[in-house]
Amino acid sequence: MASLDAPRIVSSRSEFTDSFTLTRYLATGGYEGLRKALTMFPEAVAAEVDAASLLGRGGAGFPAGRKWSMLRKSPVSYLVVNGDESEPATFKDHYLVERDPHQLVEGVIIAAYALQVTQAFIFLRGEFALGLERVQQAVNDAYDHGALGRKIFGSDFSLDIVVHPGAGAYICGEETSLIEALEGKRGFPRIKPPFFPAVTGLYGEPTVVNNVETMSNLPWIVTHGGAAFAALGAGRSAGTRLFALSGRVNRPGVYEIEMVKNTFRDLVYDPALGGGVIGDRPVRAFIPGGVSAPWFGPELLDLPLGQDEVGAQGSMLGSGSVVVMDDTTCPVRAAWRITKFFSRESCGQCTPCREGSGWLERIMYRLEHGGGRVEDVDLLLDLCDNIAPGLTWPPAQTTICVLGPSIPSSIKSAITMFRDDFLAHAHHGGCPHD
Amino acid sequence: MSHFRADVRQRAEELVAVYPRRRSAMLPMLHLAQEQDGYVTDGAIEEIAELTGTTPAEVRGTAAFYDMFHLEPVGRYVVGVCTNVACLLAGGDDLLEHASRTLGCAVGGTSDDGLFTLEETECLADCNIAPVVQVNHRYVRTTTPDAFDQLVTDLRAGRLDGDVPPHGTLIRVRRNGGLRVERDELSAERAAARAAREARAATEAK
Numbered sequence: 186m187a188s189l190d191a192p193r194i195v196s197s198r199s200e201f202t203d204s205f206t207l208t209r210y211l212a213t214g215g216y217e218g219l220r221k222a223l224t225m226f227p228e229a230v231a232a233e234v235d236a237a238s239l240l241g242r243g244g245a246g247f248p249a250g251r252k253w254s255m256l257r258k259s260p261v262s263y264l265v266v267n268g269d270e271s272e273p274a275t276f277k278d279h280y281l282v283e284r285d286p287h288q289l290v291e292g293v294i295i296a297a298y299a300l301q302v303t304q305a306f307i308f309l310r311g312e313f314a315l316g317l318e319r320v321q322q323a324v325n326d327a328y329d330h331g332a333l334g335r336k337i338f339g340s341d342f343s344l345d346i347v348v349h350p351g352a353g354a355y356i357c358g359e360e361t362s363l364i365e366a367l368e369g370k371r372g373f374p375r376i377k378p379p380f381f382p383a384v385t386g387l388y389g390e391p392t393v394v395n396n397v398e399t400m401s402n403l404p405w406i407v408t409h410g411g412a413a414f415a416a417l418g419a420g421r422s423a424g425t426r427l428f429a430l431s432g433r434v435n436r437p438g439v440y441e442i443e444m445v446k447n448t449f450r451d452l453v454y455d456p457a458l459g460g461g462v463i464g465d466r467p468v469r470a471f472i473p474g475g476v477s478a479p480w481f482g483p484e485l486l487d488l489p490l491g492q493d494e495v496g497a498q499g500s501m502l503g504s505g506s507v508v509v510m511d512d513t514t515c516p517v518r519a520a521w522r523i524t525k526f527f528s529r530e531s532c533g534q535c536t537p538c539r540e541g542s543g544w545l546e547r548i549m550y551r552l553e554h555g556g557g558r559v560e561d562v563d564l565l566l567d568l569c570d571n572i573a574p575g576l577t578w579p580p581a582q583t584t585i586c587v588l589g590p591s592i593p594s595s596i597k598s599a600i601t602m603f604r605d606d607f608l609a610h611a612h613h614g615g616c617p618h619d
Numbered sequence: 620m621s622h623f624r625a626d627v628r629q630r631a632e633e634l635v636a637v638y639p640r641r642r643s644a645m646l647p648m649l650h651l652a653q654e655q656d657g658y659v660t661d662g663a664i665e666e667i668a669e670l671t672g673t674t675p676a677e678v679r680g681t682a683a684f685y686d687m688f689h690l691e692p693v694g695r696y697v698v699g700v701c702t703n704v705a706c707l708l709a710g711g712d713d714l715l716e717h718a719s720r721t722l723g724c725a726v727g728g729t730s731d732d733g734l735f736t737l738e739e740t741e742c743l744a745d746c747n748i749a750p751v752v753q754v755n756h757r758y759v760r761t762t763t764p765d766a767f768d769q770l771v772t773d774l775r776a777g778r779l780d781g782d783v784p785p786h787g788t789l790i791r792v793r794r795n796g797g798l799r800v801e802r803d804e805l806s807a808e809r810a811a812a813r814a815a816r817e818a819r820a821a822t823e824a825k
Contacts, residue, residue, distance in 0.1 A: 271742060273703045311756065311789065313756075314790070324796065325794070342812065349647065350650055351685075369673075370681060371680065372684060431746035432705055432708045437705075523704055
């Protein structure tokens with residue numbers, strides 16, 4: 186049974202059609218968290234976030250409080266919000282920026298106050314035309330309301346927020362690449378070390394980069410206290426989380442549920458959530474956290490939705506997007522399409538990723554569309570091993586960023602779980618399902 | 620002689636002023652160029668270089684990296700059909716094929732009347748209404764071949780002009796606000812605020 190008693194923290198206004206307006210926001214407790222934060226010391230606000238044990242909601246799951254504590258002391262520093270949501274099958278930030286832009290803006294102002302930053306940027310992927318308009322409108326309204334700009338709500342804190350559009354590049358979700366894009370360059374990830382923009386970020390200054398959902402949690406955390414947030418979920422996975430469910434389910438959508446207290450089975454089958462698989466067919470496999478994550482078989486459906494729980498089974502909760510494949514799904518086709526995605530989106534800096542993704546895509550293509558060979562299966566694994574040696578999880582890295590080592594996830598999963606399907610493709614001269 | 624129209628030039632200059640460094644206005648300004656011309660023209664590249672303190676080669680090299688910037692003319696409507704994994708499981712590749720037939724152009728091509736450009740896109744983050752279709756980066760939520768054909772009819776008849784502006788127009792809400800304060804003054808304010816906090820902390824500690 187799904188556990189659905191937890192409060193809705195970031196999707197509390199989902200019942201309102203005008204949830205994106207300032208009027209609705211103010212009528213439902215909007216900017217109260219900010220007002221409270223401004224009466225506190227900045228360090229105390231940061232301490233609440235630390236106490237909340239809020240793990241970053243972008244994909245890497247790094248503790249937000251710890252990220253903040255690493256910010257190098259400098260006269261100039263920046264806060265950058267990562268709204269470049271492009272991990273395939275992830276659509277929860279899209280939901281937040283369109284449906285509750287003021288909540289995001291309030292979260293950004295709270296974070297900026299805690300960090301004592303006076304310039305923040307909200308980077309949204311360019312394909313979110315409506316989201317960009319809604320967030321820009323929310324920023325404009327916040328200025329008019331006195332919640333943003335000079336001396337916010339009469340305090341001695343001032344902040345400017347710039348809404349910055351991306352232009353169609355998955356790689357810009359990687360934080361150093363996002364910073365490059367914000368500097369007006371190609372979105373090439375930066376060489377590490379330094380590992381963290383908190384040391385050297387935008388224009389070489391210390392910069393905190395946080396995800397949209399992470400920011401959207403802050404008004405609630407400040408209002409109700411970090412301890413109330415930490416009381417939800419379990420272990421390191423505190424709070425609720427937005428899960429984006431898609432694929433072969435009856436009710437795909439974004440669902441905010443308590444972490445760990447619910448399982449993948451709850452998410453997929455509960456009538457209030459996924460509502461089961463289309464036509465009551467059996468689950469063949471599912472992706473637990475975005476296409477960079479290794480796949481799971483149906484035997485892991487009872488696994489709790491927690492970061493460490495999923496990690497212990499050799500995958501990741503990642504961006505919180507779950508894709509369900511049933512027995513009508515061709516795993517070769519699915520893995521081929523994911524590989525094609527990586528091949529298109531590789532930025533081209535590192536040879537293993539740039540060349541490897543293309544080779545893998547072409548081999549997967551010929552298996553799926555005809556011309557594949559039995560030995561291609563081992564060739565695929567060998568190439569994958571060149572990109573992420575040992576094919577372990579978490580993967581070893583031969584590249585500047587983690588896009589490269591994410592490429593083998595779907596291929597290795599599909600071959601491990603469905604080797605017979607691959608062989609059938611080779612023997613059949615293409616997809617037997619077509 | 621400016622390539623940008625006077626009003627566009629003014630918005631471009633406002634963009635430059637928003638950022639701590641001029642070059643940061645690159646991406647928004649390239650979007651602005653597409654708003655004026657539908658795609659990124661050579662003239663716009665020259666002018667963006669001047670405005671951002673870069674060279675035309677740097678502007679072109681940056682623009683070429685990003686899928687949303689078109690360096691060649693495109694249709695008034697750029698139709699994107701997603702075929703990534705969630706859409707694949709909902710028949711995205713079939714819908715793309717259908718779109719190609721309806722529009723009479725190959726994927727990546729433009730229809731003879733110059734009205735439509737068809738693209739196969741990567742995930743557009745709307746996977747609960749799959750397969751996802753965007754026109755000029757507006758979600759149109761047409762998931763079936765019949766709905767797609769109706770969409771094309773409506774676009775041709777101009778019935779969606781309010782919802783779907785011509786290609787290039789991305790953000791119709793203008794930025795309104797900003798600190799409008801010199802950096803030094805802001806630093807002095809911050810220092811004073813910090814001193815006041817420290818004094819308050821000392822008082823509270825007593």
